[in-house]
Amino acid sequence: MHIIVAGLNYRTAPVSIREKFAFAEADLPQAVMELKNTKSIMECVIVGTCNRTELYVVVDRQHLCGHYLRGFLEKWFGVPREEFGGHMYIYENEQAIEHLFRVTSGLDSMVIGETQILGQVRDAFLLAQQEKTTGIVFNTLFKQAVTLAKRAHTETGIGENPVSVSYAAVELGKRIFGSYEKKKVLIIGAGKMSELTVKHLYASGADKVIVVNRTFSRAQELAEKFNGIPSTMDKLLQHLEEADIVISSTGAKDLVLTKEQVAFVLQKRRSRPLFMIDIAVPRDLDPALGQLPNVFLYDIDNLQTIVNNHLLERQKAAVMIEEMIRTEMDVFEQWTKxxxxxxxxxxxxxxxxxxxxxxxxxxxxxxxxxxxxxxxxxxxxxxxxxxxxxxxxxxxxxxxxxxxxxxxxxxxxxxxxxxxxxxxxxxxxxxxxxxxxxxxSQERIKEELLKKVTINTADALA
Known part of the structure; x- marks a missing residue:
């Protein structure tokens, strides 16, 4: 018995290659069953995300295993192996087990310590269990990997420190407001960083989004993504009166908001706190705004310093998780013996x-x-x-x-x-x-294909 993982991820393959190997969610049950029926494979799980496509298998023989796995990908996606072979990695036994533990714990992610991958691996395992493509080895290994990842995040707190500028901004706002429920967000400009930040704010409960831009059509385009309100720059001070959070990211050469303008608006706000994030270079917001009462101003350097400090904290936590992984590998090795x-x-x-x-x-x-x-x-x-x-x-x-x-x-x-x-x-x-x-399993695949053909034929006739 040998444990193998073969795949492509954001480190080994550009998105132009990875996108060719994205499994459609509806096709995964059939894909995992076909992989199980590949020669020498006894158990299997397919993990597919935007950053990785990985085939985890238990095989009775290591010889030619890589050949069969490349053949499966080649056949399923219709891509010649010459196009992806150089981007593909294969880990065996201890390396494969360590890789799975690192993936579920977030140590192999683009953003170290992120937790989304844990849910994605768990879902992939549960699907494989449902399709009966796992056995005693993967039922034990994947449960151990999921449990380890949960414990790692709980005991080290690796995911508590945001390591992206946009998310750091959102976490800073929580210190001021506690909660974003029923808070109003004003976006000045329609840059990508602003859009990403407002996505986090919206997901955290922000109630209303107003997009102000020199070009109304662009403001309208971004506002529609959040059921927001598009507006133009001539109404900026008017919208500033009702905003709780301001995110500015324009290409302007001069300041968009000065201390004097905001001081005038504050008289109408009745001491409500104003959280302002300036992501523009050169800056949109007057640095002197931070001197005004109830104004909390952060520029991109402030946020990057926070991100760097948080990244150091995550790296310290990662060292602790590496130790936990080594212990769990010993446990699994004893179990396999x-x-x-x-x-x-x-x-x-x-x-x-x-x-x-x-x-x-x-x-x-x-x-x-x-x-x-x-x-x-x-x-x-x-x-x-x-x-x-x-x-x-x-x-x-x-x-x-x-x-x-x-x-x-x-x-x-x-x-x-x-x-x-x-x-x-x-x-x-x-x-x-x-x-x-x-x-x-082959009979189940044939039945599923027959059902799809029947449904497509019925739709065509209708």
Missing amino acids: TLGVSPVIQALQTKANAVHEETMDSLMKKLPDLSERELKVIHKLTKSIVNQMLRDPIIRIKEMAAERDGDEALEFFTQIFALEQQLEEQKRVEEAKLQQEAVA
């Missing part, structure tokens, strides 16, 4: 039960006059002897399997008790079961 002992123990018990049953059959032939009660007593006592004889060897092999040379111990144990035949039979049964599951 004990996992390998289960088939051997099962083989030993199967062989012991067979010997016991043969002995009882021989006894019944040699002592045909024994009563049913006597046979039950003998059966129970001899079974007890077998179980007692097996108890200590089973305890010892479990302990030995968890040690560094556990694989060698298992092999020696198998030879001592001559369990090769039983293990081979178990393997044949498991392969037959997997084959049945593959056939059933």
